[in-house]
Amino acid sequence: xxxxxxxxxxxxxxxxxxxxxxxxxxxxxxxxxxxxxxxxxxxxxxxxxxxxxxxxxxxxxxxxxxxxxxxxxxxxxxxxxxxxxxxxxxxxxxxxxxxxxxxxxxxxxxxxxxxxxxxxxxxxxxxxxxxxxxxxxxxxxxxxxxxxxxxxxxxxxxxxxxxxxxxxxxxxxxxxxxxxxxxxxxxxxxxxxxxxxxxxxxxxxxxxxxxxxxxxxxxxxxxxxxxxxxxxxxxxxxxxxxxxxxxxxxxxxxxxxxxxxxxxxxxxxxxxxxxxxxxxxxxxxxxxxxxxxxxxxxxxxxxxxxxxxxxxxxxxxxxxxxxxxxxxxxxxxxxxxxxxxxxxxxxxxxxxxxxxxxxxxxxxxxxx
Numbered sequence: 001x002x003x004x005x006x007x008x009x010x011x012x013x014x015x016x017x018x019x020x021x022x023x024x025x026x027x028x029x030x031x032x033x034x035x036x037x038x039x040x041x042x043x044x045x046x047x048x049x050x051x052x053x054x055x056x057x058x059x060x061x062x063x064x065x066x067x068x069x070x071x072x073x074x075x076x077x078x079x080x081x082x083x084x085x086x087x088x089x090x091x092x093x094x095x096x097x098x099x100x101x102x103x104x105x106x107x108x109x110x111x112x113x114x115x116x117x118x119x120x121x122x123x124x125x126x127x128x129x130x131x132x133x134x135x136x137x138x139x140x141x142x143x144x145x146x147x148x149x150x151x152x153x154x155x156x157x158x159x160x161x162x163x164x165x166x167x168x169x170x171x172x173x174x175x176x177x178x179x180x181x182x183x184x185x186x187x188x189x190x191x192x193x194x195x196x197x198x199x200x201x202x203x204x205x206x207x208x209x210x211x212x213x214x215x216x217x218x219x220x221x222x223x224x225x226x227x228x229x230x231x232x233x234x235x236x237x238x239x240x241x242x243x244x245x246x247x248x249x250x251x252x253x254x255x256x257x258x259x260x261x262x263x264x265x266x267x268x269x270x271x272x273x274x275x276x277x278x279x280x281x282x283x284x285x286x287x288x289x290x291x292x293x294x295x296x297x298x299x300x301x302x303x304x305x306x307x308x309x310x311x312x313x314x315x316x317x318x319x320x321x322x323x324x325x326x327x328x329x330x331x332x333x334x335x336x337x338x339x340x341x342x343x344x345x346x347x348x349x350x351x352x353x354x355x356x357x358x359x360x361x362x363x364x365x366x367x368x
Contacts, residue, residue, distance in 0.1 A: 002030075004034070004040050007026075007030060007044070008040075008043065008044075010026065011023050011026060011027055011044070011047050012047070014026070015047060015050065015051060018054070020051040020052075020054040020055045021055065023047065023048070023051040024048060024051045024052060024055075027044055027047065027048045027051075028048070030044075031044060031045070031048070036067055036068070036070075036071060037071075037072070042068065042071065042073070042076050045064050045067065045068060046068075046079070046083070048064055049061045049064050049065060049083055049087075052064070053086075053087060058087050061083075061087050062084065062087055065080050065083050065084045065087065066080075068080035068083075069081070069084070070320055072302050072303060072304070073303060074303055074304075164184065164185070164186055164195070164283055164284065165184075165185045165284045165285075165286070166182075166183070166184050166185075166283070166284070166285045166286070167182075167183045167185070167285075167286045167287075167288065168180070168181070168182050168183075168234075168237070168286070168287050168288070169181040169182075169183075169288040169289075169290065170230070170234075170287070170288070170289045170290070171290045172289065172290060172291050172292065173290055173291070173292050173310075174292075175227070175266075175292070175330065176226065177223075177224045177225070178224075178225040178226065178227065178229075178230045179221070179222065179223050179224070179225070180220075180221075180222045180225065180230060180233055180234070181219070181220070181221050181222075182202075182219065182220040182221075182237060183217065183218070183219045183220075184198070184199075184217065184218045184219075185216060185217050185218075186216045186217070191215075191216070191218075194244045195218065197244055198218075198240060198241065198244055199213065199218050201240050201244075202220055202237070202240060205236055205240070206220065206222065206233070206236075209221060209222050210222075210223070220237075227255060230253075231253040234251055234253060235251050235253075238250075238251045238272065241277070242276055242277075249272070249273055249274060249275075249276055249277070250271075250272075250273040251270070251271070251272050251273070252269070252270065252271040252272075253268075253269075253270055254268070254269040254270075255267070255268055255269075259332065260332075261332070261335065262331065262332050262335060262336055262339075263329055263330070263331065263332060264329070264330050264331070264332050265327060265328075265329055265330075266327060266328055266329075266330060267298070267325075267326075267327045268324075268325070268326055268327070269323075269324070269325045270287075270323070270324050270325075271321060271322070271323045272287075272316060272321070272322045272323075273321045273322075274316060274317070274318045274319065274320065274321070274322060275319055275320060275321065277318035277319060283318050284315075285315070285316040285318065286313060286314065286315055286316070287313075287314040287315075287316055288311065288312065288313055288314070289311070289312040289314065289326075290310060290311055291310040291311070291312070291326075291328040292310065292328060292329075292330045293310055293328050293329050293330065294309055294310055294328065295307055295310055295311075295312050295326050295327070295328045296326060296327050296328065297312075297324075297325070297326050298325040298326055298327055302324070304316070304317060304322075305324060310328070312324070312326060
């Protein structure tokens with residue numbers, strides 16, 4: 001079996017020579033050996049898309065582009081978007097006057113190359129007309145120019161970011177009293193109609209929760225929840241968002257724990273299906289999880305997940321299934337409390353027994 005370097009060299013040479021059919025056939029035979037999660041698999045699929053476009057098989061090229069769009073790597077998804085835009089671009093017919101037709105003259109065939117070289121042509125010398133007159137010193141930019149550039153950059157910053165930012169913070173520091181905080185923020189324009197409908201439905205579902213409604217923001221704060229109530233609230237929020245998006249979303253929230261006498265190890269697995277939100281543009285969704293202690297990521301390394309001590313910042317991607325699996329340690333407070341109380345009782349009885357055994361220094365009454 002050929003190595004990846006040999007395969008890459010062979011397909012690049014074929015692609016350079018324009019042998020697209022050979023390139024497609026060669027890569028199709030070995031593409032299953034290089035999964036999409038590897039760098040090699042991404043490179044080979046990109047070359048295959050280029051070869052398919054070369055023979056005008058755009059539908060097959062789109063199929064491989066959709067596979068690259070589901071990659072966990074951010075750069076791979078961005079490159080796949082650019083490729084998809086190129087594939088979907090319309091074909092422009094070139095006018096006839098753009099082409100140059102050369103007509104062969106039979107009289108030139110009788111002339112030898114030496115006869116053509118014998119003609120002397122006077123070539124005009126090309127030069128740049130310069131002068132020795134000084135142009136003056138180079139002047140710096142004026143204050144007005146600097147101010148205009150600064151203003152343009154300030155206006156471009158919000159335009160380059162998402163229109164709507166959704167951030168949900170799940171506080172697990174007290175497992176018996178969980179807090180959940182949801183914030184929907186419009187970054188630089190007024191609220192969209194779907195945001196208004198979302199706010200009204202959320203208020204009707206949680207009438208006893210704390211709300212904060214402003215011109216650009218909406219906040220929902222649920223306090224002192226147990227694990228079942230937390231899962232119910234998260235499901236209600238994602239179902240409401242899915243209904244407004246015109247599809248169904250799904251959330252799986254699994255929790256297991258293992259006891260190690262005075263410690264507990266908690267395992268959490270969360271799956272959020274956001275495939276129906278692919279049509280909503282400029283949407284930024286962040287899921288923040290605050291743990292009692294340092295969190296450890298169990299799932300595959302994901303560039304969309306950041307861990308800073310006990311805080312997990314999870315950037316959700318609309319249009320695909322997002323998954324995370326993590327664990328953390330916590331104290332077994334009940335067993336520690338029982339142990340401390342038992343030790344205090346044993347110490348009290350021990351002191352009492354020892355004191356009774358040694359007696360006191362007080363004089364005793366005479367016995368009859």
